[in-house]
Amino acid sequence: xxxxxxxxxxxxxxxxxxxxxxxxxxxxxxxxxxxxxxxxxxxxxxxxxxxxxxxxxxxxxxxxxxxxxxxxxxxxxxxxxxxxxxxxxxxxxxxxxxxxxxx
Amino acid sequence: xxxxxxxxxxxxxxxxxxxxxxxxxxxxxxxxxxxxxxxxxxxxxxxxxxxxxxxxxxxxxxxxxxxxxxxxxxxxxxxxxxxxxxxxxxxxxxxxxxxxxxxxxxxxxxxxxxxxxxxxxxxxxxxxxxxxxxxxxxxxxxxxxxxxxxxxxxxxxxxxxxxxxxxxxxxxxxxxxxxxxxxxxxxxxxxxxxxxxxxxxxxxxxxxxxxxxxxxxxxxxxxxxxxxxxxxxxxxxxxxxxxxxxxxxxxxxxxxxxxxxxxxxxxxxxxxxxxxxxxxxxxxxxxxxxxxxxxxxxxxxxxxxxxxxxxxxxxxxxxxxxxxxxxxxxxxxxxxxxxxxxxxxxxxxxxxxxxxxxxxxxxxxxxxxxxxxxxxxxxxxxxxxxxxxxxxxxxxxxxxxxxxxxxxxxxxxxxxxxxxxxxxxxxxxxxxxxxxxxxxxxxxxxxxxxxxxxxxxxxxxxxxxxxxxxxxxxxxxxx
Numbered sequence: 001x002x003x004x005x006x007x008x009x010x011x012x013x014x015x016x017x018x019x020x021x022x023x024x025x026x027x028x029x030x031x032x033x034x035x036x037x038x039x040x041x042x043x044x045x046x047x048x049x050x051x052x053x054x055x056x057x058x059x060x061x062x063x064x065x066x067x068x069x070x071x072x073x074x075x076x077x078x079x080x081x082x083x084x085x086x087x088x089x090x091x092x093x094x095x096x097x098x099x100x101x102x103x
Numbered sequence: 104x105x106x107x108x109x110x111x112x113x114x115x116x117x118x119x120x121x122x123x124x125x126x127x128x129x130x131x132x133x134x135x136x137x138x139x140x141x142x143x144x145x146x147x148x149x150x151x152x153x154x155x156x157x158x159x160x161x162x163x164x165x166x167x168x169x170x171x172x173x174x175x176x177x178x179x180x181x182x183x184x185x186x187x188x189x190x191x192x193x194x195x196x197x198x199x200x201x202x203x204x205x206x207x208x209x210x211x212x213x214x215x216x217x218x219x220x221x222x223x224x225x226x227x228x229x230x231x232x233x234x235x236x237x238x239x240x241x242x243x244x245x246x247x248x249x250x251x252x253x254x255x256x257x258x259x260x261x262x263x264x265x266x267x268x269x270x271x272x273x274x275x276x277x278x279x280x281x282x283x284x285x286x287x288x289x290x291x292x293x294x295x296x297x298x299x300x301x302x303x304x305x306x307x308x309x310x311x312x313x314x315x316x317x318x319x320x321x322x323x324x325x326x327x328x329x330x331x332x333x334x335x336x337x338x339x340x341x342x343x344x345x346x347x348x349x350x351x352x353x354x355x356x357x358x359x360x361x362x363x364x365x366x367x368x369x370x371x372x373x374x375x376x377x378x379x380x381x382x383x384x385x386x387x388x389x390x391x392x393x394x395x396x397x398x399x400x401x402x403x404x405x406x407x408x409x410x411x412x413x414x415x416x417x418x419x420x421x422x423x424x425x426x427x428x429x430x431x432x433x434x435x436x437x438x439x440x441x442x443x444x445x446x447x448x449x450x451x452x453x454x455x456x457x458x459x460x461x462x463x464x465x466x467x468x469x470x471x472x473x474x475x476x477x478x479x480x481x482x483x484x485x486x487x488x489x490x491x492x493x494x495x496x497x498x499x500x501x502x503x504x505x506x507x508x509x510x511x512x513x514x515x516x517x518x519x520x521x522x523x524x525x526x527x528x529x530x531x532x533x534x535x536x537x538x539x540x541x542x543x544x545x546x547x548x549x550x551x552x553x554x555x556x557x558x559x560x561x562x563x564x565x566x567x568x569x570x571x572x573x574x575x576x577x578x579x580x581x582x
Contacts, residue, residue: 003467007467008463011463011466011467011470012463014466014470015421015425015450015462015463015466016425016428016443016446016447016450017447017450017451017454017459017462017463018447018448018450018451019451019459020451023456023459026456027459027460027463030460030521031460031463031464031467033521033522034413034464034521034522034525035464037409037410037522038410038413038414038477039410040406040407040410041407041410041411041480041481041484042480043407044404044407044484044487046480046483046484046487049483049484049486049487050483050486051479051482051483051485051486052482052483052485052486052489053482055298055312055489055536055537055538055563056298056299056344056538056563063345064299064344064345064346065299065341065342065344065345066345067336067338067341067345068341068342070338078205078206082205083205085203085205086202086203086205086431086432086433087430087431087432088429088430088432088433088434088435089435095430095431097430097442097445098439098440098441098442098444098445099440099441099442100441100442
């Protein structure tokens with residue numbers, strides 16, 4: 001077993017997920033079965049293989065993305081009201097959230 | 104006119120030649136959707152008023168004799184992972200149940216400015232994570248060819264509406280096979296273009312180094328027409344490539360004589376259904392008869408593709424899905440009293456089991472102490488997979504394989520075993536990992552009538568050759 005119940009709680013914490021006890025048990029089983037399968041990768045010696053950073057990183061690759069470097073100029077963006085229209089809670093100017101610091 | 108049989112080509116011709124009005128076409132489609140889609144469950148949201156307004160605009164222009172845009176009046180439907188201005192976009196998730204985007208996805212905007220009419224938004228696996236469409240928060244989609252079976256996923260709704268004739272064509276997205284696998288299961292054409300060929304602006308992100316948008320259509324010609332309209336550089340997506348877009352439609356009907364086709368042994372081994380095998384082999388034989396040179400090749404790292412994919416895709420997803428926190432848009436739990444509780448409860452109540460599983464796996468693979476063993480290792484194996492293809496494309500012009508190891512499976516058959524579900528994508532994930540284009544084209548049926556797909560893979564930015572070969576397969580097939 002690679003992953004224990006404690007690991008599941010730790011990772012859930014990192015991911016901001018609140019799992020029920022049933023979900024945690026199921027998660028432990030599923031993750032272990034997937035990670036066992038992923039162990040297949042250890043058959044390969046990759047000590048001299050560079051990691052992939054871009055799938056089109058051949059010689060011509062970078063030229064295809066030259067336009068990604070543009071001048072940092074102000075461009076039109078969504079009006080404030082429109083950007084706020086899906087907010088679950090707002091005072092009109094800001095997003096409202098529950099209190100961060102306890103009294 | 105049987106609207107279920109309309110193609111992009113025949114619809115635009117019928118409207119341009121005034122055999123039918125755009126309004127009539129749109130009304131007929133909504134009638135068909137309302138009568139037939141309840142059972143299939145492909146549509147999540149319809150936008151009837153907007154579609155009829157757009158159709159009226161086209162009919163008015165046609166009445167005045169104004170020149171019509173190239174896709175005038177063609178009814179399309181959009182996978183719900185693409186945002187549409189003013190139309191609810193859920194990504195198949197409860198967490199976006201009432202999200203009304205303030206802008207349009209570039210691919211959708213391009214289709215609309217070419218005159219296409221959006222009928223509605225389509226069901227899919229939650230955040231495009233799945234291979235059967237059973238991971239949707241809005242219920243599974245049924246395969247129109249056999250309603251006891253899945254349509255494939257994650258673009259299950261997109262493949263289903265094309266197969267059922269409840270849209271002329273659809274857009275889908277492909278991260279590990281999500282356009283090609285459902286296309287094969289539903290007996291339609293599914294095209295995943297090269298990474299960077301189509302802008303992802305407005306595509307709700309799953310795994311950014313793997314996500315692609317592409318068309319699902321009844322014919323190869325339709326896929327060529329739609330890709331041309333959605334492809335090309337977009338200033339709003341810095342990963343969209345500055346590569347000229349050819350007129351793919353001109354490839355339709357060009358001879359394939361002399362093309363060198365690679366057949367990788369690794370794709371015809373254990374686990375391949377015998378009926379799928381014989382159908383795919385017959386299609387390859389037919390391409391040989393048409394003058395292609397068939398060359399056995401090896402892609403030695405194939406068996407490592409699925410484990411590599413599930414590390415990279417989940418790592419990227421865990422990062423991309425961090426944005427769903429209940430603060431700015433989407434669902435917010437009403438049970439929370441502190442900020443931290445709000446994040447957790449919102450995500451716990453808003454995400455389904457598969458999405459949580461992938462966020463957990465990805466977070467684990469990126470966490471301190473495991474990054475080198477998992478994420479970095481996977482990115483190195485990805486380089487080896489890319490080298491397999493570089494090597495192969497020195498000898499061949501394209502590669503032909505089955506799209507899926509089996510035909511469409513039954514609803515519920517794999518739902519409890521995530522690993523066996525992941526293996527449904529075994530022949531499709533590599534193309535996403537190495538960024539090359541792939542198309543699935545119907546090449547036959549099983550004895551019980553289930554569709555079978557042939558997959559053709561090409562070099563970066565060489566979608567043209569895929570259209571040429573796929574069209575040959577389509578027309579050589581005994582219908």
